[in-house]
Amino acid sequence: MHTLMTVLGDTVVAAPALLVLLLGLTSLVGRPFGERTIGRLVHLLVGVGLAAAVALLIVMLIRGDRHVAIGLGNWVDIHSHSLHYHFAVKFLYDRLSVPFVILTFVLCGTIGQFGMKYMHREAGFNRFFTLYALFMLGMIVTSLAGTIETLFAGWELVGLSSAMLVAFYQERRSPVANGLRVWTVYRISDAALLFASVALHHMRGGGDFDGFLGDISWPEGVATLGPGQGFLVGSLLVVAAAGKSALIPFSGWLPRAMEGPTPSSAVFYGALSVHLGAFLLLRCSPILDLSWGLSAAVVALGLTSAIFAAFAGRVQTDIKSALSFASITQVGIIVAEIGAASLISIFWSPAVGQFLRYLTLIHILGHGCLRTLQFVRAPTLLHDYRLLENALGRHLPHETTLAEVVLPTGARTWFYRFALERGYLDSLLTKFVVAPVLFVFQACDAVERRAIERLAGERSLEEADAAPTGTLEELA
Amino acid sequence: MSELHLPFIEAAILIPLLGSLVISRVGDPQRARRWSAGFAGLAFVASVAAWQDYDWLQRGLHAGEHVLEVQDRWRLLERVFAHKVFTIDQLSAPLLPLGALLYFLTSVATLRTKIRRFSFAGMLFSEAVLLATFSTKSPPLIVGLMIVGTIPPFFELRSRGSTGRIYALHMVLFAAMLVGGWLGTRAAAQSGHTSAVAAGVLLGAMLIRGGVFPFHTWLVHLFERASFGTALLFVTPMVGAYGALRLALPVAPDEVLRGLGVASLFTAVYASGMALVQRDVRRFFCYLLLSHSALVFVGLEMVKPVGLTGALCVWLSVGLSLGGFGLVLRALESRRGRLSLREYQGLYEHTPSLAVGFILTGLASVGFPGTIGFIGSELLVDGAVETYPSIGLGVVVAAALNGIALVRAYFLLFTGTRYQSSVSLRIVPREQFALLSFMALIFIGGFVPQWGVISRYYAAEEILEAHDKIVHHNDHDDDDEDDDDDDEEDDLDDFEGEEWLFEDLD
Numbered sequence: 001m002h003t004l005m006t007v008l009g010d011t012v013v014a015a016p017a018l019l020v021l022l023l024g025l026t027s028l029v030g031r032p033f034g035e036r037t038i039g040r041l042v043h044l045l046v047g048v049g050l051a052a053a054v055a056l057l058i059v060m061l062i063r064g065d066r067h068v069a070i071g072l073g074n075w076v077d078i079h080s081h082s083l084h085y086h087f088a089v090k091f092l093y094d095r096l097s098v099p100f101v102i103l104t105f106v107l108c109g110t111i112g113q114f115g116m117k118y119m120h121r122e123a124g125f126n127r128f129f130t131l132y133a134l135f136m137l138g139m140i141v142t143s144l145a146g147t148i149e150t151l152f153a154g155w156e157l158v159g160l161s162s163a164m165l166v167a168f169y170q171e172r173r174s175p176v177a178n179g180l181r182v183w184t185v186y187r188i189s190d191a192a193l194l195f196a197s198v199a200l201h202h203m204r205g206g207g208d209f210d211g212f213l214g215d216i217s218w219p220e221g222v223a224t225l226g227p228g229q230g231f232l233v234g235s236l237l238v239v240a241a242a243g244k245s246a247l248i249p250f251s252g253w254l255p256r257a258m259e260g261p262t263p264s265s266a267v268f269y270g271a272l273s274v275h276l277g278a279f280l281l282l283r284c285s286p287i288l289d290l291s292w293g294l295s296a297a298v299v300a301l302g303l304t305s306a307i308f309a310a311f312a313g314r315v316q317t318d319i320k321s322a323l324s325f326a327s328i329t330q331v332g333i334i335v336a337e338i339g340a341a342s343l344i345s346i347f348w349s350p351a352v353g354q355f356l357r358y359l360t361l362i363h364i365l366g367h368g369c370l371r372t373l374q375f376v377r378a379p380t381l382l383h384d385y386r387l388l389e390n391a392l393g394r395h396l397p398h399e400t401t402l403a404e405v406v407l408p409t410g411a412r413t414w415f416y417r418f419a420l421e422r423g424y425l426d427s428l429l430t431k432f433v434v435a436p437v438l439f440v441f442q443a444c445d446a447v448e449r450r451a452i453e454r455l456a457g458e459r460s461l462e463e464a465d466a467a468p469t470g471t472l473e474e475l476a
Numbered sequence: 477m478s479e480l481h482l483p484f485i486e487a488a489i490l491i492p493l494l495g496s497l498v499i500s501r502v503g504d505p506q507r508a509r510r511w512s513a514g515f516a517g518l519a520f521v522a523s524v525a526a527w528q529d530y531d532w533l534q535r536g537l538h539a540g541e542h543v544l545e546v547q548d549r550w551r552l553l554e555r556v557f558a559h560k561v562f563t564i565d566q567l568s569a570p571l572l573p574l575g576a577l578l579y580f581l582t583s584v585a586t587l588r589t590k591i592r593r594f595s596f597a598g599m600l601f602s603e604a605v606l607l608a609t610f611s612t613k614s615p616p617l618i619v620g621l622m623i624v625g626t627i628p629p630f631f632e633l634r635s636r637g638s639t640g641r642i643y644a645l646h647m648v649l650f651a652a653m654l655v656g657g658w659l660g661t662r663a664a665a666q667s668g669h670t671s672a673v674a675a676g677v678l679l680g681a682m683l684i685r686g687g688v689f690p691f692h693t694w695l696v697h698l699f700e701r702a703s704f705g706t707a708l709l710f711v712t713p714m715v716g717a718y719g720a721l722r723l724a725l726p727v728a729p730d731e732v733l734r735g736l737g738v739a740s741l742f743t744a745v746y747a748s749g750m751a752l753v754q755r756d757v758r759r760f761f762c763y764l765l766l767s768h769s770a771l772v773f774v775g776l777e778m779v780k781p782v783g784l785t786g787a788l789c790v791w792l793s794v795g796l797s798l799g800g801f802g803l804v805l806r807a808l809e810s811r812r813g814r815l816s817l818r819e820y821q822g823l824y825e826h827t828p829s830l831a832v833g834f835i836l837t838g839l840a841s842v843g844f845p846g847t848i849g850f851i852g853s854e855l856l857v858d859g860a861v862e863t864y865p866s867i868g869l870g871v872v873v874a875a876a877l878n879g880i881a882l883v884r885a886y887f888l889l890f891t892g893t894r895y896q897s898s899v900s901l902r903i904v905p906r907e908q909f910a911l912l913s914f915m916a917l918i919f920i921g922g923f924v925p926q927w928g929v930i931s932r933y934y935a936a937e938e939i940l941e942a943h944d945k946i947v948h949h950n951d952h953d954d955d956d957e958d959d960d961d962d963d964e965e966d967d968l969d970d971f972e973g974e975e976w977l978f979e980d981l982d
Binding site: 179442 | 645750753820851862868873884892908929
């Protein structure tokens with residue numbers, strides 16, 4: 001039976017990995033598959049992965065196993081008299097990861113089918129599905145990760161594929177600029193997670209979750225770190241989660257990510273990758289239990305993000321942006337639930353806190369499904385509204401809201417401007433973080449150019465002045 | 477000492493040297509390119525054979541032994557010079573094929589638009605000098621070869637109309653510090669001590685060669701004025717790191733190393749920020765390379781097993797990834813001339829393979845999971861955290877900024893607009909071969925890193941043992957001056973200056 005579980009577990013990871021390998025290799029050598037072949041491969045491998053995940057769930061339920069670790073060995077293992085260092089590749093199948101994996105396969109499979117029609121005869125069809133496969137692999141690896149290094153590997157794959165998909169319509173500037181912004185936020189988040197990963201590795205001698213969360217099934221783990229260590233690592237994990245899940249102050253990237261094709265917006269930013277931050281906090285929730293201050297900060301972060309997004313979503317003029325803020329609202333509430341669960345565990349009852357974590361997981365699963373549906377419905381929804389208004393012969397009637405009754409006009413205007421500017425978060429980040437950094441380095445660059453010119457005794461060779469190294473006709 | 481089965485090392489050095497002489501007489505640039513690829517290919521084969529032969533010999537060691545130095549078969553040059561010339565060990569065995577591969581693929585991937593302005597004869601001569609440098613442990617030879625290696629780029633700068641002044645100033649300073657530092661450490665060793673000042677001067681020379689702030693401007697100027705291929709090949713193998721490991725690390729006190737480690741860390745972060753604001757592709761690449769090279773120095777100067785192993789791993793991964801990355805940029809330049817990062821270029825549709833190569837090799841350099849740089853970066857950060865957490869934070873920040881700069885450059889070069897071209901800009905088979913070779917190594921190293929990491933760990937162990945024996949042994953002697961003089965002299969006999977400087981430690 002254990003062999004069967006190992007085979008099923010390996011299949012869950014191998015299926016998306018094989019899809020990446022096939023689509024990636026053929027693209028690398030310049031011989032991509034046709035649309036039909038790609039479609040078949042996606043159907044087959046997503047189906048196999050989903051079947052293996054469901055079968056594994058059934059086996060675990062029959063056996064009563066709630067915590068199955070399947071190791072693929074050590075990626076790196078150094079054993080000597082002076083050093084013991086290892087990097088394990090381990091996957092964990094438990095009550096958190098298996099539902100998330102099944103959700104991933106279901107939504108990716110749905111969107112894969114949707115995408116085949118949506119992207120039909122699109123110039124970047126192969127590119128889309130290669131990035132889609134990379135994203136799916138990243139999600140599966142992150143969900144199943146049994147070590148923090150494995151989680152980090154999946155995390156990065158998700159980040160890269162997401163940024164590239166935001167910039168999918170790459171012949172226009174706006175998607176590309178937004179793709180870079182998404183990537184920048186992800187790099188900050190990755191840096192925080194990397195530092196947390198290294199700190200954990202350093203503190204516990206390894207990155208296995210069993211090592212620092214206890215060899216107990218989720219959500220019953222107990223962190224084996226000291227309070228100070230837990231606070232440091234927990235803070236880094238919260239920063240990483242905030243970046244990935246578009247919480248304040250990083251919320252600006254999610255609406256901008258709507259530049260990508262609707263299938264990727266639906267499954268990536270609306271349903272799956274936006275929950276990765278919450279998933280990380282759920283996975284490492286025993287660390288949050290070490291510090292009530294950190295847990296309270298998580299609650300505050302979640303609630304603030306939810307309130308902000310609720311305001312901003314109400315003034316959006318396009319459906320996808322509105323939905324993106326709706327996603328942030330729900331993710332904010334989910335994160336607040338995670339923080340609240342930790343506070344309850346600390347001050348009242350660990351059992352109740354654990355129960356709340358189950359609720360949070362259900363919240364994630366339900367929200368993911370709903371948001372995917374809304375996103376893929378979005379293009380036709382606008383069409384439906386137009387039909388409706390054409391039939392009515394006028395715009396749909398406006399319903400008076402509570403805010404219009406209670407708040408004075410000036411206040412409503414202020415809130416409207418605040419929501420329209422998305423809390424001025426982007427402007428603040430640009431003005432007080434990005435611009436000063438760029439200014440400093442641009443100033444250094446100017447100083448260096450002058451210094452080089454003076455030392456070299458000749459002008460700096462800007463690209464406009466350089467003579468071409470050969471003619472294009474020589475290539476013909 | 478063990479011997480290789482055939483004189484692979486000398487073959488790897490003499491073949492490109494011979495090739496340089498032959499090609500210098502060939503007038504036709506196309507023929508020169510083909511012949512240089514042939515000679516460089518043979519040198520690569522010989523260097524791989526040396527490496528594999530070394531590995532094979534090492535498997536014959538008893539359990540628990542990992543240290544092996546191997547001489548060349550027949551030792552032809554040793555018979556001429558009556559002095560041990562070429563030996564390879566755990567550190568240098570993989571560096572030979574790395575260096576040879578870079579030269580081979582650069583010559584293979586050179587397009588017609590560049591062959592008139594790129595000196596293949598000079599390239600092969602530089603290759604011979606590089607491989608000779610990596611093949612010797614003899615300090616005077618390392619010193620001499622490192623100085624000789626700086627000459628060809630200077631002549632190329634002059635031939636391209638540049639004064640070469642900034643390059644010459646830095647290289648003269650480098651040579652002076654290198655010779656002065658080496659003589660100082662030798663003199664100190666002869667009196668049975670180590671000299672922190674001399675070791676510092678020696679390390680300083682290596683940092684100039686490696687382009688650590690503020691001695692990095694020569695690198696920027698070299699990339700701006702010399703041919704891309706020459707600049708790439710001069711810097712990517714990181715000869716400065718090799719010199720630091722062979723000459724300076726064994727004798728430098730930990731405090732000197734840590735101080736210079738801070739300077740290297742500052743350079744890594746500074747260069748990563750500078751890469752973010754560049755408007756020219758060559759300068760962008762130069763700063764990216766500077767940042768990575770400085771990270772290697774940070775690891776070298778940590779003198780801890782994990783950090784040093786990470787640095788040696790990153791050295792190899794950066795050599796491969798940035799070597800491939802540089803070739804992609806060179807291929808783009810061959811098509812479009814000097815590339816600007818001021819506006820979007822939109823080249824993806826015309827050069828999709830180069831775009832994919834750009835992003836994959838670039839991400840490998842910043843340690844993306846699944847690529848050869850991932851494990852090395854993790855080890856480096858882990859080692860940095862072990863030394864000082866703030867150093868670890870600096871390494872992480874540098875890596876993050878490099879990643880942002882890289883993707884920014886990708887978007888500017890390949891997206892944002894639609895480029896119109898009347899001729900095909902598609903990758904040609906030679907370039908595809910070079911690019912796929914790099915990517916294969918990047919991914920194989922990424923998915924199966926164990927063997928490479930273990931080999932770097934053993935090399936790190938060997939280096940640290942030598943460092944501990946000399947530096948900490950001499951520290952111990954300074955503390956125990958009242959000990960029996962005879963006992964001290966007996967101990968010091970093992971470390972007489974001339975012996976450890978000119979002979980390999982057995």
